[in-house]
Amino acid sequence: MKNLIRLLLAGALLASALPAFAHATAGDLAGGFVAGFLHPILGWDHVVAMVAVGLWGAFLGPPAIWVLPVVFPLVMAFGGALGVAGVPLPGVEVGIAGSAIVLGAMVAGAVRPPLPVAAVIVGAFAIFHGHAHGTELPEAANPIAFSLGFVISTGLLHVSGIAFGLLVRWPAGRIAVRVAGGLIAAVGFGFLVGVL
Amino acid sequence: MNGALLRLLGWAWVLVPMGAEAHSPIPGIAPFYSGALHSFVVPAHLLSMLGLGLWVGQRGLDFADRAVLVFAVALAAGLALSATAGEPDTDLLLLAGGAAVGLIVALARPMPIVVMVAVAAALGLALGLGSTPDGLVGSKRWVTLAGTWLGGLLGVMWFAAMAEFATRPWLKIAVRVVASWVAASALLVLALSWVGPRREGTAPVAVRAGVAASATIQCA
Numbered sequence: 001m002k003n004l005i006r007l008l009l010a011g012a013l014l015a016s017a018l019p020a021f022a023h024a025t026a027g028d029l030a031g032g033f034v035a036g037f038l039h040p041i042l043g044w045d046h047v048v049a050m051v052a053v054g055l056w057g058a059f060l061g062p063p064a065i066w067v068l069p070v071v072f073p074l075v076m077a078f079g080g081a082l083g084v085a086g087v088p089l090p091g092v093e094v095g096i097a098g099s100a101i102v103l104g105a106m107v108a109g110a111v112r113p114p115l116p117v118a119a120v121i122v123g124a125f126a127i128f129h130g131h132a133h134g135t136e137l138p139e140a141a142n143p144i145a146f147s148l149g150f151v152i153s154t155g156l157l158h159v160s161g162i163a164f165g166l167l168v169r170w171p172a173g174r175i176a177v178r179v180a181g182g183l184i185a186a187v188g189f190g191f192l193v194g195v196l
Numbered sequence: 197m198n199g200a201l202l203r204l205l206g207w208a209w210v211l212v213p214m215g216a217e218a219h220s221p222i223p224g225i226a227p228f229y230s231g232a233l234h235s236f237v238v239p240a241h242l243l244s245m246l247g248l249g250l251w252v253g254q255r256g257l258d259f260a261d262r263a264v265l266v267f268a269v270a271l272a273a274g275l276a277l278s279a280t281a282g283e284p285d286t287d288l289l290l291l292a293g294g295a296a297v298g299l300i301v302a303l304a305r306p307m308p309i310v311v312m313v314a315v316a317a318a319l320g321l322a323l324g325l326g327s328t329p330d331g332l333v334g335s336k337r338w339v340t341l342a343g344t345w346l347g348g349l350l351g352v353m354w355f356a357a358m359a360e361f362a363t364r365p366w367l368k369i370a371v372r373v374v375a376s377w378v379a380a381s382a383l384l385v386l387a388l389s390w391v392g393p394r395r396e397g398t399a400p401v402a403v404r405a406g407v408a409a410s411a412t413i414q415c416a
Binding site for chain 2: 137
């Protein structure tokens with residue numbers, strides 16, 4: 001008798017399975033996008049580093065002004081794939097803080113390396129940022145919307161850095177941009193030592 | 197008594213079937229418009245349309261007519277075949293295509309027109325096959341499919357026009373930046389779909405919920 005009840009219950013539970021929501025609901029889409037969009041913005045270690053990428057690109061001028069913001073998301077996707085795959089990357093937080101320190105220092109010091117060197121530096125740090133975002137991806141309500149959100153958000157942070165960086169056309173603006181780079185490096189150092 | 201109660205409860209569960217809502221059209225919207233909106237509200241479809249449109253526009257009007265024409269025919273064929281194809285999941289193909297064309301646009305490397313036409317055909321077919329409206333039959337189904345065809349075609353043409361009109365240097369750069377975003381997003385989700393099922397825990401759920409079959413939106 002008990003077996004019959006168990007059988008009936010099991011059958012009933014199976015039959016009552018909810019429909020397979022194979023396709024994203026509007027809530028999933030919006031939630032996934034907003035979560036992804038906010039992910040880089042809510043961590044201001046990400047924010048200052050992304051702004052620094054734009055600042056440095058603007059400081060270096062064409063073609064770096066667009067090469068760096070194109071390189072960053074593509075390499076970030078590679079780092080994100082590592083995060084999604086669960087591949088451990090040591091020192092992710094240190095790498096993110098380090099990106100703010102190094103990129104901020106590059107702007108503050110008006111360092112002008114060859115473009116490939118700048119791209120490699122930016123790309124190397126993009127892996128850490130991508131890994132941090134990628135680890136969140138499998139838990140997202142809608143991974144596609146989440147990834148779109150954080151890639152667009154990251155890009156817009158670059159754009160804000162570029163916009164501010166365009167001040168380098170004027171002498172006073174050049175000083176302001178270099179000071180901003182110094183502040184970014186200081187914030188990165190604060191994250192590194194755990195003050196922030 | 198308890199046994200009878202449990203049996204009753206069990207049969208109650210069995211006799212309360214839930215509707216299959218996987219491919220429900222958007223409620224409150226007429227079938228044609230629902231179909232037209234379809235490709236814009238499914239992220240994998242939107243990414244592939246955006247990538248293809250930017251590529252076509254970046255190459256210029258000389259190649260646009262052939263690519264768009266082939267895309268239109270392939271999309272129509274895919275939509276027509278979707279009725280008999282058993283609702284294939286084409287999202288991964290669309291994401292792979294979106295990633296590829298996003299990279300091509302971001303790198304701004306000229307490709308032979310044959311490659312562009314072949315990619316346009318593949319993406320059009322995949323978009324059509326992956327846009328099966330669920331729960332609709334007869335004329336409503338075909339009206340929805342017609343809307344999807346028009347929406348998909350207008351989408352690609354609109355994105356292509358935006359890229360074509362980007363004549364100023366900074367606008368050309370903006371096109372490449374947006375394309376890099378398309379590629380990055382698509383690559384990430386492809387990575388999730390490939391490695392996710394191998395991970396324990398939540399990844400397979402995420403793949404099922406958002407990646408493996410987000411061919412249409414369900415807005416119940």
